[in-house]
Amino acid sequence: MWRFIFKRLAATILVVVAASILTFGILHLTPGTTPVTILKYAFIGLEEIPTDAEITEITARYKLSDPLYKQYYRWIKQAVQGNLGDSYVYRVPVAELIRLRFPATALLAALSVALSLLIAIPLGILCAVKRNSFFDHLGRISALFAVSMPSFWLAYLLIISFSLGFDLFPVAGFRSVPSLVLPCVTLAAGMGAVTMRIMRSSMLDVMSQDYILTARAKGLYETGVVSKHALKNAFLPVVTVVGLQFGHMLGGSVIVETVFAWPGIGKLLIDSIFAKDIPMVQGCILLIAMTYALVNLLVDLSYALMDPRIRYGRES
Amino acid sequence: MLIEVKDLVKEYSVGIFNKSVVKAVDEVNFCVQQGETLGLVGESGCGKSTVARLLLMLIQPTSGSVRFEGQELTGMSQAALLKFRREMQIVFQQPQQSLHPRMKIAESLAEPLQLYKLVKSKAEEKVRVRQLLDEVGLSEEHLERYPHELSGGQAQRVAIARVLALKPKFIVADEPTSMLDVSVQAQILSLIKKLQQEHTIGMLFISHDLEVVQAVSDRVAVMYQGKLVETGSKQQIFMEPRHSYTKYLTSTILEMPTSLIRDDLA
Amino acid sequence: MDTTIAVDKSYKKGVVRFVKQDKLLVYSAAVVLIIILIALMAPLIMPHDPTAVSLTEKVNPPSFQYPCGTDPLGRCVLSRIIQGTRTSLVAAAIIVAISGTGGVLLGLISGYKGGLVDSLIMRLVDVLLAFPSIILAMALVVSMGPGLGSVIIALTLVHWTGYARLVRAEVLTLKQSEFVEAARAMGNSSVRILFKYILPNVIAPVIVMASLDIAQIVLSMASLSFLGLGAQPPDAEWGAMINQGREFIRTAPHVTLFPGLALMVTILAFSLLGDSLRDYFDPRLREGYIE
């Protein structure tokens, strides 16, 4: 078990390092990192023509004439110490801004995950147990619609019907508990639908296994068969999918935060993209990749906790 | 000598951090004459199937030698091996899984003929496929089916027909009946036996079942944990086994209570 | 358990039974076909020029003349949706074709060759999968500058990984299977085995994946356009159209509603097609097995 944890941890660190190289590489092959663009976007204004002196100064300040690997090394060395460099636009440390914005995103994501699991898992189980019933069909059709609905469109549908129509929840911003409702529902819908579908099919798969027949032959109540024998097995694939879905949710938060003017990382990222604030973009993407890697690590570990075939090897 | 195996070894390394070596096949020696059947018997996991794959160079041995009609096969390039592939064939354990799931039976049977250009025209191919089908006791209605539309016994017949198409000199039968019912097993075994005699094919017959081996083999080799513990004539192995493991294996034959033997046999 | 009972099929009634049994497959395929037809015939069926600006008819509600109303620049929303169908499908087709072919080939090589090549390809896949796909696509679009072309390149670079992983896993299983071993023993060359024995058996899951992938790509593309990173004005694209209607949801919800509806129907149709194809290809469900 310890060996497994160690191996997964090492792999996670490797992936994060590689991801940081990739992020840095992609963003620094862009016109956004030329001194002229930085000057135009962050210092003198888009219409101005920068002078040679200004260009020299910016190049020197951000050491832009160094070869890329040197710049990367400098960046990652600082990043390990918690310093992601300074934002071009805001002129403050990137890490500082991320620290300010992160709680809003974390809150939104955590609540959405909780909401989606709370609805999706019981619903998936019920649909599987009551297979081909009216309830099952209804559940599957709604899940299908929820999966196919683009989150930004769903957001507007919700705004039109709840905020404008009934004036129940605030349309934008992060001020109060009600303001959480619409963004949460928007984010949770897609993830919940996917989770529900996986839960259902995994449950159906498990219910057709031989050991379920064994359990029934013991004379267990059907509820006992489901709760003691089927559920745990059916959860295994769901755990993996929830990890993947979390990634989708991180991506989706960019959109949802944009629609609802939610002051989180996603909004910060998209604003920085348009402001050509490369250090900021870099920091946000690295943070997202790290969070995702961490979630996947947790998923793998909990998988191992649930499955003795991974926890213990085979006895030779 | 048709097949000569000397000091054949196959090692596998296991583990990622502290590697250890497992000897799946450990210094195995045997030979098979033309038209002869050597039975290879042992428990599941003793390395029998590895021997089968080593003989046909489907996997490379760690060391040792395999000779086919005096020609050394180990270390030969895949291209050079093609010349021998036609002469050495294999019948697998899982009949349905040894056929291409998306090829009709007719296509599966025609493939070896096309591969080695054994037929000159489509018409000749058709005739030959029918002939093969007939030899293994299947009828034309089976030609247009897919493997999953056949029973295990029927699929195994197709696999045998496909091997026969090449007119091989040597066949490895790797547990060809262990997934089949006892009654179907008798069909397949008598078919194999009949064809082997008709075409004078040398055979390595692999099985965990001593009774089956007894029914088809001329000589028997007993394998235990990668090693051959005893080799001898059928009579010697069954009547006077020397190695303790062979004795143990013979004791696992299910003896029918003698009181129940049919009158006409008693 | 010997509860598997072979059921004799009557091939004559095959088509009728096919339609009856796989209703979902037939219906979703029909909708997909209609969507593709709309994309192909877009210029012929558009009631108006999708780029024709009319300052006198801004954000008009649906009417006989404009069945879906007009947008903030007075352009016909229906015509723009039809034009958008073409944009989305053409882009998705390009992305799936390139990333699918590339991913399948890399997966085949990776699974069949093994060793260093395999490790290199799979580590690259791991790193690309370290990002939520839309975030990686965003980074790539930022690097190349906003626009439909960038989005197509970015999504292609992101989406091949799925195919590569799928095909590699399938190849690894198939490589061990007895029928491939039999083919090798028969004297088939590596290339022949790869293309005749392995490829046909990975095609089905790849087709399923491609269908689901189109849905995913249409969504990602619309999302990027919605954020302003994809299609640029005056190009008609669903995500961008929804974005343009943002400020008018109170007064003119139709500007956002209709393109969203088109988006959802497209995604739904391709997802359903993928799902029912998966069921169709699954031999356990196709044969007369007793569940």
Add this chain to the structure above:
Amino acid sequence: MVTMQASSPLLSIRALSTYFQVKETVVKAVDEVSLDIYPQEVLALVGETGCGKSVLALSILRLLPKNSQSEGSIRYKGLEILEASEEELRKMRGKEIGMIPQSQATSLNPLLKVGWQVMEVLQLHKKVGKLEAQESVVNLFSRLQLPDPAKRMNYYPHQLSGGMRQRVLVSMGVACKPNLILVDEPTKGLDAVLRKEVVNLLGEQAAENSSSMMLITHDFSVAAVLADRIAVMYAGEIVEMGSSSGILAKPRHPYTQSLIDSLPGRGFKPIPGFSPSLSLLPPGCRFQPRCRVACPKCASLHPEITETGVNHYVRCLYADRS
């Protein structure tokens, strides 16, 4: 061996038919089967893959999937199983009628400790405490010669060898000392060494316990070693039934004869042809196309099962000929 006709039957099956609905076709997997199992006897149900023998066993426990339907009568100790309520069935399963499932590799729940899985059936029916159940399982394991039973309790299925898993499944089936144990293909896919082990194990169980056993197998030699009576099934029907000694010494039905002759020890004589698909049965006698003594009449007349000797039943027009 006991003389079984002395007492009344424990389980009595009359004209049992089980149908499956597969897409649009209905398949009759078990066709008008009648048989009795007496206390303390071992009845072997012998037949080839797809003849309906496992379906018959699952019909007794009413554990078949929803697309199936059974008709006829299965009476167990005065309870009509086909009309029993879900609760009556539940109380019967495991306690009155135990099952030892077919495949040791897939019949144990991979995520639960094997000891727990056996304890569960005890706690369910015997109203015993946890400690008491634990103790019983250790006893059971050691009686079944599972090495180091107390330690094995805490193992997961994948940590045990195939033979040990088989022992766990047996201990689960016999834990509540049921009156009847259904054993489904106990030797299928096992190698000869393991097969012998399992046969010995079942033989000991049959001798030790006072329960009856219904043994389902395709392997006549397994049946011959273990069973008191044998019923031979072909294409959903019972074609011959009688005492083991009677059937082995003087098989009346040509199918039984062929089946015995196809055993390795009996000359390996193959039966020609293939088992028919249950949805495409031949006219008349179902075995007639493969029968070595068939005559034209066999193709038109479907024979009824008739008593040809003392408790010996044969379904053949010429049962008294051989």
